[in-house]
Amino acid sequence: MGLAVGVDVGGTKIAAGVVDESGVIIDQTRVPTPADDPKELRAKIAELAGELAGRHDVVAVGVGAAGFVNAERTALYFSAHVGWGTEPVTDILQDSLGMPVTLENDGNAAAWAEYVYGAGQGVPDQLMVAIGTGIGGGLLLGGEIYRGGHGVAGEIGHLGLVPQGRLCECGRHGCFEEYASGSSLQRMAREAAADGSAPALLAAAGGDPTAVTGAQVTELAEAGEAEAIELFDKLAEPLGIGISTLVSILDPTVVVLGGGVSEAGELLLGPTRAAVERELSGRGRRPSPELRLAALGNDAGLIGAADLARRATS
Amino acid sequence: MGLAVGVDVGGTKIAAGVVDESGVIIDQTRVPTPADDPKELRAKIAELAGELAGRHDVVAVGVGAAGFVNAERTALYFSAHVGWGTEPVTDILQDSLGMPVTLENDGNAAAWAEYVYGAGQGVPDQLMVAIGTGIGGGLLLGGEIYRGGHGVAGEIGHLGLVPQGRLCECGRHGCFEEYASGSSLQRMAREAAADGSAPALLAAAGGDPTAVTGAQVTELAEAGEAEAIELFDKLAEPLGIGISTLVSILDPTVVVLGGGVSEAGELLLGPTRAAVERELSGRGRRPSPELRLAALGNDAGLIGAADLARRATS
Incomplete structure (x- = not known):
């Protein structure tokens, strides 16, 4: 077993770290993502992983990618925010690093990490709902990541929430993440700042409604500001509808709320739990999942990618 | 191995049959469902199964039930249309019949039958979408029925299609089956007959719009009547949105359209396929499922229940 490197490739930054067998990051580094050049992207990943492998006795490298990873987990079909190309990433990185390299969707990697080391330890049937700029996800079914027939299961941000609704970057209308993501929270906050219903937020953004951020909403809500707390309540409604859809289809024992927005803690969890209970099909006549x-x-994506890579070598 | 009895318990009738190892029903019988008395229901199931077992050399009995089957598959949490009670159905039937009895959700049983003997043979990752009075379903993931954390996965008829939409019998609003089921087709047909836009349907129903049935829509559409064909096109829209949600979450290789409405064949399949292609997240940049x-x-539920029972004994 031993140590493994995890590399989490997001739209804006690459985070890499050395992860030990208990899921702890013992060394790490990060750089901006060269998002437009697949060759440069691979070179940067190899550079970061190589640097960390040079400092530690590492057995494998795991890469987590925001995008549609193919069924063989060697390359990406497509990523909305990062130019990966369609070259076999794992082969190229393996040649360059001289050690085993695995590739995993970042939502899957994060779900795996929470299952092994985090909030869902030991629960074989659970969902990760990662609420960040968009909504990512991972399906942990029967104690394994479920990847679907072509490798791209778990794109829960694109379940249809509103027919003929808002246009999503994925090309369809009304996706879940257009209503219940961190971007949605920010959009609602800016609208509230602009229409006069959120004076404290407007003040926090220096009087410019277009400068309001999700982090400011969290900060003011934590300070007890009603207008900010209300925005979490509002976000919890579509979130509850989307999660109840996932529960009708997959019947998880646990739903883990992750991603940047989940840092608001109980401010998000409380109203979301209430919304799921309200929206659950057959509520009261079937077991409900626990939201955590x-x-x-x-760090979940990085830790999960490293752990999956280490396991693949054993 | 040998023969097994399958019993499909629906809201209006119980169908029982003897199924051989190639999935063929060699003997069968049916009676109306005693839907209000759990004890009478169990007695009727035992009577039908016992009658068939008396005529054939049967190794096991499999019961398919429209409802929420518990994780142990011994009883139902709840059924919307049939009073099952919460007694351990399998234990009671086993005692009475003197042979192994298994219990399975009817959508799961149908999905299994299509996987082993039907349209999805040999495809490990597939979904059953059964379009009847409601919308039932079954998830075949990695070559196995996926039942979730509490036994009730695959309730796809209750994914949320329209926020704050039509009230469903399950207690929530806007469920898939309120828009894309056989009942939806009938409702749309009656509305069209009433508002003058479907004169042929109105005539077929003897001038009474409330007497129009889904079967009449199929019949007229098969005869080339534009007003009936249009109703299938209209049904395909919500059906496409719901299926695209399932595909985003589960990424199946094949989606099998079953249930009574699927007897319309290409009239349903063609526009549904087009709607799914239109509504698919990331379309053109990821592999699509095949609709069949x-x-x-x-008979799928009965055949699947029998096959699962036989396998459980071996």
């Missing part, structure tokens, strides 16, 4: 906050925060 | 018509029709 993620334990590993933004 | 079910091969076993209304």
